[in-house]
Amino acid sequence: MPVSASALRDIFGAAFTTDPAECLAYGYDNSRRQAQPDAVVFPTAHEQVVELVRACRATHTPLVARGRGTNTTGATVPEAGGVIASFERMNRIVRIDVDDRLAVVEPGVLNGDLQTALAAHGFFWPPDPTSSPYCTVGGNLACNAAGPRAVKYGSCRENTLGLRAVAGTGEEFRCGVNTTKGAVGYDLTRLLIGAEGTLAIITEATLKLTPKPAAKTTLSASYTDVAAATAAVTRIMAQPVVPCALEFMDGEALRLARAHAGAVIPNAGALLIVETDGEPSDLPHAIAALAIAARGAGLIELHTAADAHEAETLWAARRALSPALRTISNDKINEDVVVPVSRLPELIDALRGIVKKHAIPIVNFGHAGNGNIHVNLLPRDAAELARAQTALPEVFRGVIALGGTLSGEHGIGLAKRDFLADALDPAALALMRRIKTQFDPDGILNPGKLLPPA
Ligand SMILES: Cc1cc2nc3c(=O)[nH]c(=O)nc-3n(C[C@H](O)[C@H](O)[C@H](O)COP(=O)(O)OP(=O)(O)OC[C@H]3O[C@@H](n4cnc5c(N)ncnc54)[C@H](O)[C@@H]3O)c2cc1C
Known part of the structure; x- marks a missing residue:
């Protein structure tokens, strides 16, 4: 291996492995591709990442950052061998600052753990991949991950203020702002978001927080066919009330979802889940506007979830779809x-x-x-x-x-x-x-x- 075990020991002490059996577990991701890294290191501090990148550059060693390997595209598979930097131990929430609506986190924090910590302060971070309990903020940023809420609240790019990172040159830098406005120079923060760890390794992120809405209502709209449902999507998005989720399932997806959740999923050609959030007093107006847009040719039934439990059953069925496809x-x-x-x-x-x-x-x-x-x-x-x-x-x-x-x-x-x-x-x-x-x-x-x- 180009970067020596003794160099890694100098940087990480015992927090690395070159044991092929242990390395094997870090050579795959959710794409089901696999390649063998030469070493896996477990950074806990920014300074270690700086030294690591410099050591890899000096020896031309490939270096792949890894959160939890849940990406679907082979983005963490070390095709060229080299070192995997697994951020699972660099997982502190450094600071939650409610006055300035921001949180400073290390890259290995799990999205779900962050949301739990923020909820205690009445806030959330909008990116909500279905894999939230298992994926890291670093992985989210590098993929520009998102989920159902993006339709109203945006993806990582819209919800990140600044980053600390180490470029492939070995240079360490901070970019972005701590404020909700900023017009100073090129936007390196947005450039690194979605770069899949090919430009720099992220060692800290300053995230923009959003207050948790006080109330939410979930509608389900079933249609005779896919064309009717997608036409309704266009009508919904063309009116002023932006839903906080607008999800689509075709007839085959509904069949799988019914197997998971039972009768709460209708037997139809297609389904939309339409959700709206805000102050309780504003919701009736929002629901009425969304319902008008959802109605049209091919609508079978428009149903408002009776309570949070019914809404959660619908969402659980939606979340179960991806794994169910493996059947x-x-x-x-x-x-x-x-x-x-x-x-x-x-x-x-x-x-x-x-x-x-x-x-x-x-x-x-x-x-x-x-x-x-x-x-x-x-x-x-x-x-x-x-x-x-x-x-x-x-x-x-x-x-x-x-x-x-x-x-x-x-x-x-x-x-x-x-x-x-x-x-x-x-x-x-x-x-x-x-x-x-x-x-x-x-x-x-x-x-x-x-x-x-x-
Ligand atoms: C069941 C399931 C459901 C999913 N649902 C969604 C969904 O709804 N929405 C969605 O967007 N995605 C979804 N995904 C995909 C995946 O969870 C996301 O892409 C997630 O952001 C990956 O996070 P991770 O921690 O696993 O990162 P990894 O898979 O480990 O890495 C992903 C990329 O990030 C880079 N990276 C990791 N850490 C750093 C760092 N510190 N600095 C620089 N680069 C870094 C890696 O090199 C790689 O390129 C789903 C996956 C599964 C398995």
């Missing part, structure tokens, strides 16, 4: 494409055409208010897997033709890297490559991820 296919291909909401009906039509042509099962659900649909191709045998892989570029081309993009929240990693050139302006891609060179001239940080080979 159909061990090789599911889970994409998270995005199109402008007005193009959702065309997207669903195009997907129908593609799956019919290639004869593969497909289940669609997702964050319809953002036009972000999880397209799940579900091959059940080798022949279907080969056909699904042929279909995938057609899915991406269809999305791009509709003015959409490849990923809304999961990122690029290895899985979508080779499609990036189709999604980006060539001049923009060339600028990205030059930015990468500025931050990481020797290409040690998460090599092979996000940018396609030149």
